[in-house]
Amino acid sequence: MEMCKAAINDAQIxxxxxxxxxxIEAAQRGDKQAYRQLYxxxxxxxxxLCYRLTADRxxxxxxxxxxxxxxxxxxxxxxxxxxxxxxxxxxxxNITLSYMRKQKSWFRRMxxxxxxxxxxxxxxxxxxEIDLEALILRxxxxxxVVFVLHAIEGYRHEEIGQMMKMAAGTSKAQFHRAKQLxxxxxxxxxxxx
Amino acid sequence: xxxxxxxQYLKQKLDALPTERQPENDLWPGIDLALHAEKPxxxxxxxxxxxxxxxxxxxxxxxxWVLQPLWHTQNDVALNGEALVQAxxxxxxxxxxxxxxxxxxxxxxxxxWEEQLTELEEAAEAIKTALKEDPDNTALLRMLQxxxxxxxxxxxxxHAPKWQKI
Numbered sequence: 001m002e003m004c005k006a007a008i009n010d011a012q013i014x015x016x017x018x019x020x021x022x023x024i025e026a027a028q029r030g031d032k033q034a035y036r037q038l039y040x041x042x043x044x045x046x047x048x049l050c051y052r053l054t055a056d057r058x059x060x061x062x063x064x065x066x067x068x069x070x071x072x073x074x075x076x077x078x079x080x081x082x083x084x085x086x087x088x089x090x091x092x093x094n095i096t097l098s099y100m101r102k103q104k105s106w107f108r109r110m111x112x113x114x115x116x117x118x119x120x121x122x123x124x125x126x127x128x129e130i131d132l133e134a135l136i137l138r139x140x141x142x143x144x145v146v147f148v149l150h151a152i153e154g155y156r157h158e159e160i161g162q163m164m165k166m167a168a169g170t171s172k173a174q175f176h177r178a179k180q181l182x183x184x185x186x187x188x189x190x191x192x193x
Numbered sequence: 194x195x196x197x198x199x200x201q202y203l204k205q206k207l208d209a210l211p212t213e214r215q216p217e218n219d220l221w222p223g224i225d226l227a228l229h230a231e232k233p234x235x236x237x238x239x240x241x242x243x244x245x246x247x248x249x250x251x252x253x254x255x256x257x258w259v260l261q262p263l264w265h266t267q268n269d270v271a272l273n274g275e276a277l278v279q280a281x282x283x284x285x286x287x288x289x290x291x292x293x294x295x296x297x298x299x300x301x302x303x304x305x306w307e308e309q310l311t312e313l314e315e316a317a318e319a320i321k322t323a324l325k326e327d328p329d330n331t332a333l334l335r336m337l338q339x340x341x342x343x344x345x346x347x348x349x350x351x352h353a354p355k356w357q358k359i
Binding site: 035039043044045048051057059061062064066068069132133179 | 198210212213227228330331
């Protein structure tokens with residue numbers, strides 16, 4: 001995994017929950033240095049989620065910036081009743097989905113992701129070599145977002161339906177579609193789900 | 194209930210996925226600039242707000258010359274998206290014309306640079322069309338700015354003296 005210099009420095013920060021709480025409180029009071037520390041602590045997790053949702057490194061970087069720009073204004077909404085990382089993941093997912101909706105109209109004109117030839121052209125490989133991350137990124141957009149939110153982030157289909165403005169049943173269908181595609185791509189296509 | 198091989202294998206792979214992934218670029222400078230352009234944090238007390246404004250002003254003056262286009266973009270987003278796009282485009286056209294005039298006697302290192310410049314101009318037009326529908330979209334504004342910067346880099350690089358080539 002490639003890491004920029006800032007990320008290497010970030011990896012050296014391993015705060016206890018107590019210090020993280022102090023950092024959050026300082027940032028809530030408007031301390032930009034504390035907010036920067038918060039960014040360093042969580043940028044890896046936020047970017048990972050943005051990247052899996054958008055399947056595009058550039059968009060994921062833009063979405064990550066958008067998350068931390070909006071988070072500055074939303075920080076006082078965090079009451080401390082849940083884990084900060086859990087709350088941040090929820091904020092990240094919602095902001096990224098909103099960002100993707102805004103980008104969609106323009107990007108769709110440039111590339112038709114749903115019917116992308118690259119997406120169709122995935123040959124099953126030896127199972128020991130399978131890179132699930134790469135296969136997830138090749139899933140069609142709606143199936144990928146549902147798969148990431150349900151299988152990786154642990155959201156229920158009802159919650160995903162609300163986030164993506166669609167019925168819970170549609171979310172289930174998209175999840176099934178994602179699994180079917182992964183199954184074929186992983187070389188399990190002769191087995192019923 | 195026993196898991197099917199695929200389900201089991203998928204779960205194993207899902208559990209092994211990394212929880213973190215680092216961006217290739219340092220995203221903080223862009224975030225920091227955007228935060229300076231936004232309204233003060235709601236939790237600021239009056240003295241803190243004054244200090245934050247002063248700090249923002251110092252940073253803005255210090256970085257003004259270096260990051261002039263980016264600063265204008267971030268700063269004006271909160272004011273008026275359409276006006277910003279127009280201002281950004283006008284400023285870019287003026288700067289580009291000045292640059293081209295200053296380099297007109299310098300031989301270009303490649304033959305197809307004007308073709309590449311046209312492609313970048315077409316990309317900028319496509320982004321501007323998208324911005325008409327969503328003028329305050331910061332991601333699109335950043336894309337437009339990036340395409341403008343690429344145009345400048347292209348013009349500068351193809352006209353760079355040969356001894357500067359690596």
